[in-house]
Amino acid sequence: MMTDINKIEFVDLKAQYYSQKGTIDCAIQKVLDHGRFIMGPEVGELEAALSVFTGAKHAIGCSSGTDALLLIMMAENIGPGDAVFVPSFTFTATAEVPLLLGATPVFVDVNPNDFNICTIDLEKKINSVKAEGVLTPRGILATDIFGLPANYDSIHAIATSYQMIVWGDCAQSFGASMGGKQVGSLCRASATSFFPAKPFGCYGDGGAVFTDDDDLAEAMTSIRAHGKGGEKYDIVRVGINARLDTIQAAILLAKLPLFQNEIQRRNAVADIYDSRLRDHVKIPRRFKGRSSVWAQYTIKLPPRIRDKMFVELNKEGIPTAIYYPKPMHLQTAYAGFGKGQGSLPNSEELSQQVLSLPIHPYLTDSEVNRVSDSILDKLNVL
Numbered sequence: 001m002m003t004d005i006n007k008i009e010f011v012d013l014k015a016q017y018y019s020q021k022g023t024i025d026c027a028i029q030k031v032l033d034h035g036r037f038i039m040g041p042e043v044g045e046l047e048a049a050l051s052v053f054t055g056a057k058h059a060i061g062c063s064s065g066t067d068a069l070l071l072i073m074m075a076e077n078i079g080p081g082d083a084v085f086v087p088s089f090t091f092t093a094t095a096e097v098p099l100l101l102g103a104t105p106v107f108v109d110v111n112p113n114d115f116n117i118c119t120i121d122l123e124k125k126i127n128s129v130k131a132e133g134v135l136t137p138r139g140i141l142a143t144d145i146f147g148l149p150a151n152y153d154s155i156h157a158i159a160t161s162y163q164m165i166v167w168g169d170c171a172q173s174f175g176a177s178m179g180g181k182q183v184g185s186l187c188r189a190s191a192t193s194f195f196p197a198k199p200f201g202c203y204g205d206g207g208a209v210f211t212d213d214d215d216l217a218e219a220m221t222s223i224r225a226h227g228k229g230g231e232k233y234d235i236v237r238v239g240i241n242a243r244l245d246t247i248q249a250a251i252l253l254a255k256l257p258l259f260q261n262e263i264q265r266r267n268a269v270a271d272i273y274d275s276r277l278r279d280h281v282k283i284p285r286r287f288k289g290r291s292s293v294w295a296q297y298t299i300k301l302p303p304r305i306r307d308k309m310f311v312e313l314n315k316e317g318i319p320t321a322i323y324y325p326k327p328m329h330l331q332t333a334y335a336g337f338g339k340g341q342g343s344l345p346n347s348e349e350l351s352q353q354v355l356s357l358p359i360h361p362y363l364t365d366s367e368v369n370r371v372s373d374s375i376l377d378k379l380n381v382l
């Protein structure tokens with residue numbers, strides 16, 4: 001048995017904190033001292049910094065990635081009778097938010113090579129919704145799974161031809177870019193999450209929305225604070241409480257200067273995995289013009305080997321994860337909106353094959369090599 005010292009962290013939040021302890025402690029202390037815990041000055045400062053970072057005209061902090069999606073959907077007046085097209089191979093929030101508003105998620109298959117929404121299947125699904133004539137196809141909620149932007153060029157082309165809107169669920173991809181543009185500036189509106197384990201995380205729940213559209217920004221800012229208008233007790237629309245905590249904003253501000261280096265290190269870790277594993281397992285594909293922030297480094301293995309690999313690596317102190325073991329169209333809560341087993345074959349197959357390896361900016365080369373060595377060893381015996 002390995003001792004604890006040899007345990008590799010799947011995501012190492014402590015290493016990150018201790019590398020910046022002074023700055024982060026100081027930022028938190030400053031909030032404790034000024035006492036403006038709700039919508040304190042750090043929230044606005046962070047929003048300004050995020051707007052510069054992404055190139056989006058408006059960046060609006062909020063309470064989580066899920067609430068970020070909700071703010072977008074509420075501001076767009078998504079509701080009963082609307083079809084929102086979502087990939088099935090995603091985190092539950094992508095499907096949950098349209099449903100909370102009474103809209104219908106239409107599950108679309110993904111590509112086996114980038115794990116993101118398949119534009120061929122997307123067009124098929126839009127056409128079948130139109131042919132049925134019951135729902136109005138309103139928009140496409142694309143997801144940048146594992147940190148790699150979806151194929152927005154093709155998605156936008158489809159959206160334009162069907163007069164639909166494109167939104168981005170960029171919870172995993174904040175910091176990535178496509179065609180030289182940062183995530184957050186690739187769609188009419190994008191949502192991200194600052195959940196601690198995401199590439200840019202705070203120390204609790206947090207999120208943000210991004211848009212260039214002034215009206216949408218105004219609506220989302222209002223909905224974030226109970227639908228208020230100019231005055232606090234002037235309620236002009238139905239809203240929610242989805243504000244970002246001042247302390248979380250302060251932590252994110254303190255961490256932002258590190259983020260570019262962290263992204264670089266994530267890429268360096270991915271490069272080592274690539275070179276060690278490419279001849280032996282299916283490694284993540286790279287795409288010209290699209291950079292990833294490597295929220296996950298996800299390999300594909302034959303299903304029987306995948307499950308054993310997960311168990312065997314764990315025994316050696318190497319944690320791995322299965323994102324996602326069940327696609328959304330097969331989830332109990334959403335099954336009524338899908339067409340069952342066999343209907344989205346790529347999503348179903350991926351859920352049996354994927355294995356995400358430890359990846360974070362504080363992994364050493366020797367740790368990455370140790371994970372790689374262990375995988376290669378196991379492949380010989382499984």
Ligand SMILES: *Cc1c(COP(=O)(O)O)cnc(C)c1O
Pocket residue numbers: 064065066067090091093094143169171172193194195205206207
């Ligand atoms: C994490 C995540 C969310 C939700 O973010 P929270 O901050 O946890 O609410 C939404 N979509 C995707 C794809 C995610 O990975």
